[in-house]
Amino acid sequence: MVTSSGLIVEMAVQFRKEFVNLPLQDQLAITEFAQHLMIFGFENLEGKNKSSDNVPTNDPKWREKVSYAQKHHLWHYHIGIKQYDKTKDFGERTSEYVLHYQKLGNVIRLVDYSSHPPFKLPSEIYLQN
Template sequence: MRVSLGKQFGKELLNYPKEDKEKIYQFILHVKENGLSGLEGRNKSSDNVHKDDPEYLKKVKLAVQYRLWHYHIGIVEYDYSKPFGDRTSEYVLHYMNELEPKEIKVVDFSAHPPFRPPSASYLM
């Protein structure tokens, strides 16, 4: 699978702490070699927004329009009480899933909860 980086995220990634960059690069390498299967963390479509969220409709529309997904990257660390493949962490990577066949574009990184989709400047 092909992996690219959004322009804004790519610039910011250069300044991330070494440990965070390593986990993000491990994710990228894994996806290039294995696709999105066999990942340790929870990986899900970002259109699965809690119905009580005051911005529910806006978040769902954005997620559908840009095919947004998010992956629990293990930063700061995984919750090991959950099984492999469904582990959560404080931070997630946001990516566009298959805008082109067999390609993802990593566009943002943020704390979760609360769930915040990438802003417009990150979706380019």
Template sequence: MQVTVLYSKKFLNDIATLSDDELKLIGDFAVSLKSSGFDGLPGRNKPSTGVSKRHAQREKLIQYAIQNRLWHYHIGHVEYDKNRSFGDWTSEYVVQYQNNNFKEARFVSYDPHPPFKLPPPESLD
């Protein structure tokens, strides 16, 4: 199923500083979503509700992720860790996005992981 890809203002501003390699990886992710949806992605793709049980604001952050439909995808930069099976590869950087019923993905942030931090509210505008 094809997915519509949108971008927040902050995401568009932030990608201006990225390398050509990073832009290609993000572009490949967007093209893949538009043509094949979430099927066949090499990287780990998951909801951003997996907040550490030790985090003092765990419940608040989980609710924030749920309310804003936040997910993240391991984009493959600098490279994928391929010790897991295809589709569950991880990388140092992730694209954080809002997942609207698997029909629309709105890219809101591009960040290193770890540490994993949810995008601030201004990234969602």
């Protein structure tokens, strides 16, 4: 399916299984994010969107996490659940929950969803398609 932005959004197998059990509000926020990507790409997102290899250098597993995130092309987006921190500028807003995804060329694969902090990278089972 060709989208306005040229991006294709899909869900990894494990995440698709878990998605149906998320609260409806969370499902809607994730679906809205996917639709936004398909129409507008990464422009004008309310939440903070960043590469998951941007790990604090004082993290004891810094090298391991950076390598893992780069190897798997991992990113995460602050999805606004439970709510956005409105004291931050639009596009930089953070939230308790982040949506993990892989940027694989024009394919965006949604892979996991978790609270933050602590920041945890998705395990390899979540990366299988």
